[in-house]
Each structure stands twice: as C-alpha cells, then as structure tokens.
Amino acid sequence: MNTIEPSDRIGVAVDVVIFTVDDGHLQVLLSRREHEPFEDRWALPGGFVRPDESADQAAERELTAKAGLVGVFLEQLYTFSDPARDPRNRVVSVAYYALVSRDRLGAQAGLRESRWFRVDHGAGEVQVPELGLAKPCLAFDHDRILEAAVHRIQGKLEYVPIGFQLLPQRFTLTEIQQVYEAVLGHPIDKRNFRSKLLKSGQVREVDAYRTGAHRPARLYEFTRRTF
Amino acid sequence: MNTIEPSDRIGVAVDVVIFTVDDGHLQVLLSRREHEPFEDRWALPGGFVRPDESADQAAERELTAKAGLVGVFLEQLYTFSDPARDPRNRVVSVAYYALVSRDRLGAQAGLRESRWFRVDHGAGEVQVPELGLAKPCLAFDHDRILEAAVHRIQGKLEYVPIGFQLLPQRFTLTEIQQVYEAVLGHPIDKRNFRSKLLKSGQVREVDAYRTGAHRPARLYEFTRRTF
DNA sequence: TCGTCTTAGTGTATATACAACACTAAGCAA
DNA sequence: TTGCTTAGTGTTGTATATACACTAAGACGA
Numbered sequence: 001m002n003t004i005e006p007s008d009r010i011g012v013a014v015d016v017v018i019f020t021v022d023d024g025h026l027q028v029l030l031s032r033r034e035h036e037p038f039e040d041r042w043a044l045p046g047g048f049v050r051p052d053e054s055a056d057q058a059a060e061r062e063l064t065a066k067a068g069l070v071g072v073f074l075e076q077l078y079t080f081s082d083p084a085r086d087p088r089n090r091v092v093s094v095a096y097y098a099l100v101s102r103d104r105l106g107a108q109a110g111l112r113e114s115r116w117f118r119v120d121h122g123a124g125e126v127q128v129p130e131l132g133l134a135k136p137c138l139a140f141d142h143d144r145i146l147e148a149a150v151h152r153i154q155g156k157l158e159y160v161p162i163g164f165q166l167l168p169q170r171f172t173l174t175e176i177q178q179v180y181e182a183v184l185g186h187p188i189d190k191r192n193f194r195s196k197l198l199k200s201g202q203v204r205e206v207d208a209y210r211t212g213a214h215r216p217a218r219l220y221e222f223t224r225r226t227f
Numbered sequence: 228m229n230t231i232e233p234s235d236r237i238g239v240a241v242d243v244v245i246f247t248v249d250d251g252h253l254q255v256l257l258s259r260r261e262h263e264p265f266e267d268r269w270a271l272p273g274g275f276v277r278p279d280e281s282a283d284q285a286a287e288r289e290l291t292a293k294a295g296l297v298g299v300f301l302e303q304l305y306t307f308s309d310p311a312r313d314p315r316n317r318v319v320s321v322a323y324y325a326l327v328s329r330d331r332l333g334a335q336a337g338l339r340e341s342r343w344f345r346v347d348h349g350a351g352e353v354q355v356p357e358l359g360l361a362k363p364c365l366a367f368d369h370d371r372i373l374e375a376a377v378h379r380i381q382g383k384l385e386y387v388p389i390g391f392q393l394l395p396q397r398f399t400l401t402e403i404q405q406v407y408e409a410v411l412g413h414p415i416d417k418r419n420f421r422s423k424l425l426k427s428g429q430v431r432e433v434d435a436y437r438t439g440a441h442r443p444a445r446l447y448e449f450t451r452r453t454f
Numbered sequence: 455t456c457g458t459c460t461t462a463g464t465g466t467a468t469a470t471a472c473a474a475c476a477c478t479a480a481g482c483a484a
Numbered sequence: 485t486t487g488c489t490t491a492g493t494g495t496t497g498t499a500t501a502t503a504c505a506c507t508a509a510g511a512c513g514a
Contacts, residue, residue, distance in 0.1 A: 004316050008275045009236035012308075012319055048235045051317055055308035079306045079321050081239075081282035089231050090278060092239055094306050094319075174462075191464070192502065214461040215509040401491075418493070419473065441490040442480040456514090463508070471500070479492070484485105 011091040014059045015046035015142065017077065017149035018067055018098045020105065020116065021166045021182045028146060029067055030138070031114035037087050038139030044146070045114070046093065059096040066114065068106065073099040073165040078148055085141045093140075097149040099165035119150060121185050126150050157183050161202045164222040172210050172217035173197070238318040241286045242273035242369065244304065244376035245294055245325045247332060247343065248393045248409045255373060256294055257365070258341035264314050265366030271373070272341065273320065286323040293341060295333065300326040300392040305375055312368045320367075324376040326392035346377060348412045353377050384410050388429045391449040399437050399444035400424070 018029040045066035209216035245256040272293035436443035
C-alpha cells in the first residue's frame with residue numbers, strides 16, 4: 001500500500017451525459033460505437049483521462065471533441081467502478097453531465113455518428129425512444145449512468161437555478177416553463193410558476209419581445225449570468 | 228482510444244470521511260501517515276482499489292480495516308483527480324463518507340495511529356481543532372475532501388433522514404436534536420424540531436425511557452430501520 | 455375589417471409549513 | 485423539602501404552496 005504496483009493501476013475514463021431540451025422534450029446526445037466492445041451500439045460520449053489532465057479537463061475535452069461545445073455547464077455526477085462494467089479491461093468511469101441550450105448546438109452536433117435522443121422518464125425508469133423505436137440498450141453501464149444523470153438534474157432543478165443553462169440568454173417565461181416540464185416530466189401551473197420565478201429574483205425582464213405567430217411574449221434573462 | 232495503453236492507467240484509491248457525533252460535536256476519524264509522502268501528517272483513512280473490487284467494496288474494506296466497522300452507512304461523495312494531488316504518482320481518489328453512531332465504536336477505533344477530531348464549521352470553512360490545537364493541515368487534498376463531505380451531510384440532513392445513522396437504535400429526542408445541531412453547526416428550537424420530526428413519521432416512540440440524573444426521557448426509534 | 459384562433463399575461467382564496475416564544479413536569483441530590 | 489437540571493408541551497403570526505379562469509394581443513384568413 002505504500003507504493004503503487006502496476007497491478008494497482010486501472011484505466012480511468014470519463015463519460016459525459018449531454019442534455020438539451022428541444023421540442024418540449026429532454027434530449028441526450030449519444031454516439032454510435034465504432035469499435036469493440038459494444039461495436040455499433042449507442043453510448044455516451046467519453047474517453048480516457050490523460051496522464052496530465054484532471055477528470056474535469058478530460059470531460060471538457062470530450063465535450064469539445066464530440067459535440068463541439070465550449071464553456072457549457074458541466075458537473076461531476078458519480079463514479080462507476082464495477083470491475084465488470086467493461087468486459088475487456090478494468091475501467092473506472094467518472095461520469096459527468098452537461099446542460100446545453102439548443103442555440104449553442106450548431107452543425108457540430110452531427111460530428112461522427114452521433115445524434116440526439118429523447119429521454120422519456122415516466123415515473124422512475126428512463127427510456128430513450130428513437131422516434132418511436134423501442135428503447136435502445138446502451139453500451140456498458142450507460143443506461144445506469146443516464147438514469148443517475150436524469151435523477152440528479154430533476155432533484156437539482158428544484159432548488160438550484162440550472163434551468164437557464166438549457167436556454168438561450170434571452171427567453172420567454174413559457175420557454176423556461178417548458179424546460180422545467182421537460183426535465184421534471186410533469187405539467188406545471190403557469191401562474192404559480194411565473195409568480196414564484198419572478199419573486200425569486202433569478203430572472204430580470206428585458207425591453208424586448210419574442211414576436212411570432214401570436215401575441216408577442218416578453219423576454220427575460222438570467223440575473224446572475226454564468227460568465 | 229480503442230485499447231488501453233499502459234500510460235492510460237492511473238492509480239485509483241478511495242478515501243473515507245468517517246463521521247460520528249460525540250460530546251455534542253461532529254467528529255471525524257483521521258489516521259497518522261506512516262510513510263512518505265506526508266509522513267506523520269494526519270490524513271483520511273484510505274487505500275488503493277484492488278483489481279477485482281469496486282470502489283464501493285474498497286471503501287467498505289477500508290472502513291473495516293481502519294476502524295473495525297461493518298455495515299455502516301456509506302455513500303460516494305466525489306472523485307478528486309487533480310494530476311498534482313499526490314506529489315509522487317498520479318492517483319485519482321474516489322471519496323466516500325460514512326456515518327457511525329458512538330455505540331458502534333468500540334476499542335477498534337484505536338487501531339493504529341488514528342483518533343477522532345472535532346470538526347468545527349463556523350460558516351463556510353472547516354476546521355479540525357485537536358483539543359484547542361491549531362487546525363492541522365491534512366495530507367494531500369484531504370482538507371478539501373473533508374470540507375466537501377461536511378457540506379454534503381449538511382445539505383442532505385435537511386431533506387433525507389440520515390441523522391439516525393449517527394445514533395444508536397433507540398434515542399431520545401434531545402439526542403437527535405443534538406445530532407442535528409452538531410452537524411448543522413447552529414442551535415435549533417426544541418419545540419419546532421420535535422413537532423416537525425414527529426409529524427414526519429420518521430420516528431416511532433418506544434415504551435422505554437432513558438433514565439439518568441434527571442427527569443427520564445422517552446426513547447424513540449427510526450421507523451424505516453436500515454437493516 | 456371583422457372574426458377567429460392561439461398564445462401571453464394576470465390575482466385571489468385556501469391550506470400548509472415555518473418561526474418565535476415560556477412555562478410545567480419529573481427525577482435526583484443535598 | 486428545596487433546589488437543580490433536563491423533559492415535555494401549544495399557540496399565534498407569517499410566509500409559502502396550491503388550485504383555479506378569464507382578458508389581452510397579435511396573426512391570419514374569409
């Protein structure tokens with residue numbers, strides 16, 4: 001225990017659950033595996049931690065490499081370490097989750113074989129239907145990781161202002177309500193939601209309106225903008 | 228990225244923040260390091276994850292080896308992965324925290340060079356005074372880990388019934404209030420605390436009293452006993 | 455230009471949770 | 485029996501959460 005034996009060394013990887021909300025639904029970015037094990041199966045973007053970087057840095061690097069994203073909200077989720085989670089080598093995975101707004105997703109999200117999947121979460125279990133297809137089983141233990149990530153953001157949304165990470169800088173109150181409904185998976189009363197949000201001071205109205213097909217909606221922005 | 232290179236392998240360790248409440252104070256078990264680096268400095272109990280075990284299992288093993296504890300509350304906290312956190316080798320540490328009641332601590336807690344330290348947490352920073360001695364700087368990044376652990380249990384205590392883990396099976400309402408006060412670091416109103424706890428249904432009264440120097444106090448037990 | 459459609463926007467009443475606060479009860483010991 | 489110490493108990497005001505329905509504004513087509 002005093003010195004590190006070669007047998008004590010283990011592969012350390014990061015896997016990143018990248019969430020966005022689009023079309024009124026929580027969505028997750030998955031990429032298709034190009035190699036064994038689990039070749040051709042869908043998996044969370046991830047990769048090994050390099051000798052000279054922290055897991056946080058590795059997760060940021062993955063975010064840029066796999067989704068072209070820089071400076072988005074990123075937090076550590078949990079570390080998965082079952083010795084059998086990778087059928088070939090011992091790999092411990094430090095899982096992260098990221099929140100991105102649609103407007104930050106350019107063409108870059110089409111990198112490699114990756115795409116967005118809706119996350120359907122009725123009451124407990126998490127499903128990822130691809131336009132009505134049956135729930136795909138993800139590679140490794142990534143179903144568990146995804147489930148843990150959904151559970152985390154649901155719990156966190158209720159008392160930490162992270163919903164803004166899933167929206168452009170300016171948004172309407174209806175848009176942010178739809179984010180909450182998509183993440184939590186249940187409808188919310190419009191008047192209560194608005195009065196509570198405004199009273200909390202998290203949000204500030206701006207002198208602009210979202211114009212479109214119907215009555216224009218006032219725009220708001222997050223008060224403490226994460227820089 | 229397809230295969231694991233030797234350079235991708237990293238030492239993976241667990242460190243366990245073992246808490247108890249005694250004498251009205253939150254206490255943490257530290258052990259004195261017997262080897263370099265940080266020889267003779269106080270540190271959290273910990274060790275390397277073996278090739279055939281999960282980090283959870285390694286943390287349980289540490290708990291038994293260093294403190295003689297079996298079957299106590301144990302949860303993963305966070306993974307610390309700064310490349311420079313160990314000055315000699317690259318080691319990633321998966322930190323855990325454990326909650327133990329005094330009555331589970333027998334002579335075993337005197338194993339090796341280890342002892343309990345009070346955790347003083349005014350408003351933010353965490354100090355570990357040894358009977359009035361200046362705050363010892365722990366080895367590695369263990370000050371940060373301890374701070375994160377205190378923050379976690381404070382947050383969790385407010386909405387998850389984990390306080391019972393720090394008490395014997397039967398306890399008085401004054402005892403559990405003292406646990407809350409020790410963890411949160413501030414006094415709590417007796418009547419409000421009692422009525423809220425009883426209304427929550429977490430606790431059930433027992434037909435027994437703690438007898439002692441003064442008026443006997445009714446004993447209670449946790450409703451959903453973790454088996 | 456008028457009517458219809460769709461989304462935006464607003465207030466009140468009720469129930470529940472939280473916070474502040476002080477005295478009596480029971481046992482022990484001198 | 486008196487004094488000391490800890491156990492035990494309710495009410496009131498305030499804040500917060502919930503349930504609930506109509507009017508306002510613009511777009512579009514007849």
